[in-house]
Amino acid sequence: MLYGRTAEQAVLAALVTEARAAHGGALVVRGQPGVGKSALLADLADDTRGIRVLRAQGVESESPLAFAALQRFLSPVMDGVSYLPDPQAHALRAAFGEAEHVGGGRFLVFMAALSLLSDVARSSPVLGLVDDAHWLDDASAAALLFVARRLQAEPIALVFGAREGDLRRFEADDLPELRVEGLEREAVRDLLADQTGGPVPNEVADRLRAQTGGNPLALVEMPATLSSEQLAGQAALPRDLPLTRGIERLYVDRYRRLSALPKGSCWSPLPTTPAGSTWSCVARPLWAPGGTTSGRWRWPSCSPCMGHGSSCNIPWSGRRSTGPRPAPSAVRCTEPWLQP
Ligand SMILES: Nc1ncnc2c1ncn2[C@@H]1O[C@H](COP(=O)(O)OP(=O)(O)OP(=O)(O)O)[C@@H](O)[C@H]1O
Numbered sequence: 001m002l003y004g005r006t007a008e009q010a011v012l013a014a015l016v017t018e019a020r021a022a023h024g025g026a027l028v029v030r031g032q033p034g035v036g037k038s039a040l041l042a043d044l045a046d047d048t049r050g051i052r053v054l055r056a057q058g059v060e061s062e063s064p065l066a067f068a069a070l071q072r073f074l075s076p077v078m079d080g081v082s083y084l085p086d087p088q089a090h091a092l093r094a095a096f097g098e099a100e101h102v103g104g105g106r107f108l109v110f111m112a113a114l115s116l117l118s119d120v121a122r123s124s125p126v127l128g129l130v131d132d133a134h135w136l137d138d139a140s141a142a143a144l145l146f147v148a149r150r151l152q153a154e155p156i157a158l159v160f161g162a163r164e165g166d167l168r169r170f171e172a173d174d175l176p177e178l179r180v181e182g183l184e185r186e187a188v189r190d191l192l193a194d195q196t197g198g199p200v201p202n203e204v205a206d207r208l209r210a211q212t213g214g215n216p217l218a219l220v221e222m223p224a225t226l227s228s229e230q231l232a233g234q235a236a237l238p239r240d241l242p243l244t245r246g247i248e249r250l251y252v253d254r255y256r257r258l259s260a261l262p263k264g265s266c267w268s269p270l271p272t273t274p275a276g277s278t279w280s281c282v283a284r285p286l287w288a289p290g291g292t293t294s295g296r297w298r299w300p301s302c303s304p305c306m307g308h309g310s311s312c313n314i315p316w317s318g319r320r321s322t323g324p325r326p327a328p329s330a331v332r333c334t335e336p337w338l339q340p
């Protein structure tokens, strides 16, 4: 069940309605981790009567493999390749390792992908869902973008889900974008009521919304870390909300990748005890809008847990300051901190 998101659902539904009428198009659903991009894509796929749904997902481990995602996306319709013009059919098969390369370049592969989808769409409209597009291999991303820009007269809708603020970005600025933000007040209250099995007092819901930025992932996981008295507003909420498993996973993931931080900002790692770890404290700097696009800071290797994936219990939190860089003595860290 999705709470809030009426406006987002309407935008996505309109894209599909247009595609049914042979006015195809593409849309990039962009937002921060856990904000509900995949949930929106899944919701869209819920009612696809009479539509052929094709899916692909960017996968980090496959991002060095040219055309890995495109192969997955097109595999259910590869039977149709034999009806393509020979050079295109051959190029597509070669791209997927099913034929020898004979030259012709990527253009033929891109054209083959477009022709194939166009052929499929003759028998029923097509909805393509490409999630985690920031992890697409470059060749697949280029092919899918090539297709996305040529859908105007096709009964095809292509929807990409992509994280913002991650180090790797799905570059598709010429495509229309649907930006997904934290949930509104009412939606937060409904979601919390659903999670806890009953209404949560408004002041508790508002405080949780303020501390999570309305991030659904955090709101889904947070109630399990609080007592029923806290959720009922009969006991004070902790000053710092606890780090939940899903949120922790996101941060470990991000810490592993973090190599560039914005110019003019200053980040300091501060040791915290597990009890003192707060996801809101960790979250703000890492999720700051436009936060990791430039700069040459390297995260120090002072956290022994980095690289241990989700099994790691993060002993660090980050704090961003746009003021002057604090003296090293002010940083309670036994190791070197930010290295230019
Ligand atoms: N509007 C919503 N109402 C209720 N639950 C939601 C809503 N949006 C998202 N969720 C839930 O929040 C969690 C995170 O959502 P989701 O996986 O879609 O985030 P995401 O933006 O795709 O994150 P990531 O960038 O990590 O892929 C999921 O459990 C999802 O079911």
Ligand SMILES: [Mg+2]
Pocket (backbone or CB within 6 Å): 037, 038, 039, 131, 132, 161
């Ligand atoms: Mg997702």
